Each structure stands twice: as structure tokens, then as C-alpha cells.
Amino acid sequence: MIKVIPTDIYDDTGNLLRIEFHDFDGVFQLQAEWDANDAQTSKNRESFRKWAYTMAKRLEFKPEL
16 A cells, blocks of 8 residues: 545635645555535535545555644
């Protein structure tokens, strides 16, 4: 497994756009894109993060928080 660091990326208004995952050398590995049709609520963001980290693990990455 490749250890990766997740980074939340927001737009200028504070809406979550995606989560990028970089390895410990700073090299981009993958990203999870927010669905623009989903409301920007705390609950939705929490669910999205859980999904993104699960997806990363299934692709054999290990998110380090």
C-alpha cells in the first residue's frame, strides 16, 4: 500500500470541490471529485470523505490523517 495524504480542495465560496491524495514525496496519486448536484452540508461532506477514503483503500492506498 502507498501511504497518501488527503487534502480538501475548496472553491472561493467555501464549497468542497474534491479531495486530492499525494504521497509523502508530494506526488499526486488520485483524487475524489465532489458531485456538484449534492448539497454542501456537513453530513454530506462527512459521507463524501468516508467514501473517498474507502475508495482510496480499495485502490491500495493508505490515507494518513
